[in-house]
Amino acid sequence: MQARFKWSTLILLVLLVLSCLISLNLGAVSIKPWEVIHTFLGNGSDKQELILFQFRLPGIILALMVGAGMAISGTILQSITRNELADPGILGINAGSGLAVIIYITFFQTAAGGLTLVSTFILPLFAFLGAILTGVLIMFLAWKKGIDSIRLILVGIGVNAGLSAFIIAFQLRLDPHDFVKAMVWLSGDLWAKQWPYVWALLPWFIVLSLFTLLKTHTLNILNLGTQVTTALGIRSLRERIILLITAVALAGLSVAAGGGIAFLGMIAPHISRRLVGPRHQLLIPTAALIGAIVLIMADAIGKNVLLPTQIPAGLIVSLVSVPYFVILLMKTK
Amino acid sequence: MKSLSAEQLTIGYEERIIVQNLNLDIKPGKITAIIGPNGCGKSTILKTMARLHPASSGAVYLDGKMIHKTPTKEIAKKLAILPQSPEAPDGLTVFELISYGRTPHQSGLSRLTQHDQTMIEWALDVTGLKHLQNQPVDTLSGGQRQRAWIAMSIAQETDLLLLDEPTTYLDLAHQLEVLHLLEKLNRDDKRTIIMVIHDLNQAARFAHQLVALKQGEIVKQGTPDQVINTEILRQVFNIETDIVTDRRTGKPAMLSYELIK
Numbered sequence: 172m173q174a175r176f177k178w179s180t181l182i183l184l185v186l187l188v189l190s191c192l193i194s195l196n197l198g199a200v201s202i203k204p205w206e207v208i209h210t211f212l213g214n215g216s217d218k219q220e221l222i223l224f225q226f227r228l229p230g231i232i233l234a235l236m237v238g239a240g241m242a243i244s245g246t247i248l249q250s251i252t253r254n255e256l257a258d259p260g261i262l263g264i265n266a267g268s269g270l271a272v273i274i275y276i277t278f279f280q281t282a283a284g285g286l287t288l289v290s291t292f293i294l295p296l297f298a299f300l301g302a303i304l305t306g307v308l309i310m311f312l313a314w315k316k317g318i319d320s321i322r323l324i325l326v327g328i329g330v331n332a333g334l335s336a337f338i339i340a341f342q343l344r345l346d347p348h349d350f351v352k353a354m355v356w357l358s359g360d361l362w363a364k365q366w367p368y369v370w371a372l373l374p375w376f377i378v379l380s381l382f383t384l385l386k387t388h389t390l391n392i393l394n395l396g397t398q399v400t401t402a403l404g405i406r407s408l409r410e411r412i413i414l415l416i417t418a419v420a421l422a423g424l425s426v427a428a429g430g431g432i433a434f435l436g437m438i439a440p441h442i443s444r445r446l447v448g449p450r451h452q453l454l455i456p457t458a459a460l461i462g463a464i465v466l467i468m469a470d471a472i473g474k475n476v477l478l479p480t481q482i483p484a485g486l487i488v489s490l491v492s493v494p495y496f497v498i499l500l501m502k503t504k
Numbered sequence: 505m506k507s508l509s510a511e512q513l514t515i516g517y518e519e520r521i522i523v524q525n526l527n528l529d530i531k532p533g534k535i536t537a538i539i540g541p542n543g544c545g546k547s548t549i550l551k552t553m554a555r556l557h558p559a560s561s562g563a564v565y566l567d568g569k570m571i572h573k574t575p576t577k578e579i580a581k582k583l584a585i586l587p588q589s590p591e592a593p594d595g596l597t598v599f600e601l602i603s604y605g606r607t608p609h610q611s612g613l614s615r616l617t618q619h620d621q622t623m624i625e626w627a628l629d630v631t632g633l634k635h636l637q638n639q640p641v642d643t644l645s646g647g648q649r650q651r652a653w654i655a656m657s658i659a660q661e662t663d664l665l666l667l668d669e670p671t672t673y674l675d676l677a678h679q680l681e682v683l684h685l686l687e688k689l690n691r692d693d694k695r696t697i698i699m700v701i702h703d704l705n706q707a708a709r710f711a712h713q714l715v716a717l718k719q720g721e722i723v724k725q726g727t728p729d730q731v732i733n734t735e736i737l738r739q740v741f742n743i744e745t746d747i748v749t750d751r752r753t754g755k756p757a758m759l760s761y762e763l764i765k
Contacts, residue, residue, distance in 0.1 A: 253593075388607075388610075391604065392604055392607055394593050395590065395591075395592065395593075395604065396587075396590060396591065398551075398556050398585075398587040398590070399587060399590050401555070401556055401576060402554065402556065402580065402584060402585045402586070402587065402657075403580055403604065403605070403607040403608060403660070404576050404577035404578075404579065404580025404581070404607060404608035405576070405577070405607065406576055444594075444595065448595035448596070448597075448640075449593035449594065449595050449596050450596070450600060
């Protein structure tokens, strides 16, 4: 597995660089890959520099962060619940975040699209708080002298359904322009492609990812079930709560910048498990790479395939994920 | 030698009380088998004595300390418990699983020390899994899989080893393989072993001490000769039995049995 990890990491890194180059290259103004490299070396024209550094690069870093964040969050959730269907979307964390955003648009933002400097940062803050509150709600509802995994997932699915209903109820009260905006946001659009957002979110993302990497051994043990975990001297409940909070925070950050991207948190760990096996020392980095590649590509495709219309990256991810799951289901007995 | 005992132990699920005021002393350095009908509280008692289940009242003492008030990591260095039919994630290799048994001896980051390596090698050897160490656990046969889990528990390097139905779902030869392994671990390293087991003949053959339970109460505790007799089995299992002496082992064995009408 160690050797396989080296190879898959190498290939994934190449794919990541390729998808970044493709994404930098595509757009209303096409910049050739060598021009990209030229510009990075400081030899590009002013226009190229503006497009690359101010428009496309923050977008790519954001996609990388959101993709990796969703993937790590999904991996944690799948391991602590020991269920490969768990992901932030299924547990209602995306919906909770979405509801917070819709509430914000309904009550606080009067003119559609009129983003002032304050509101640029309040929207992601709402999304993040929505995710955290939903996480707390799920834990609270699932609590019964401890947290049972199946109970957690079932409560999550219930909360998801309930919050989705609220979202529709609120959406119907929006004016058409806001409605479209909310729809685009909910389906997972990387809208925050500007440096201030990147700087606001990146430190948290790095801290949470590093923390998860410190917890890889604990995740390996939690994957063996509650009883074995306790038998091996690890405080199962405490560790699961800490990791659940980490996963929710990562999902919250991702949703804040990228909207409700469905499936990514589910498929990225799924594919990585097939590549490098169940050990989290290998699984977490691989899942993060896959999540990043998928989202960067999805974003690049969504931006360009139906020009001038832009399709939210989340929709592209869903479009790719559904066939993956159908094939997977057909292969399993 | 580490001691384990229960004093005035009461255990329940929700409101339902399973075991009331149980007193149980485990003989150090011996194999103890807990027997009794389904639902009599065997597994519950085993789990509670290993702090996997809370006690409603009373206490379990490990080395004179209340087990439910001792840090779980400290317990894991003295006592290992293998729950019934544990499951490993797909693709996890035998070596990796066994290495997880070293968790209580490691700091947060799981670097394996020289001593960790030695213990893992020993566990692989004694369970006869050396040639399978790089195989995923989910591809092994039932008997091999159970041995891999036992190997993880013994790599934990504890004086006490508790097992919940270690022979369930195994065929006769594999059951014996597991039991012989436990016998060897007890004989060679003087480990205290406590197991819940259904087969009375195997219990009589491999355990030094038997604890016969009915409805959460100890009917009889003692050597196989003291416990495996017509009178007690009638009381515990509600069956009429013919007991003979097994010529191969010299232990009491049940030849035939019938429900009491």
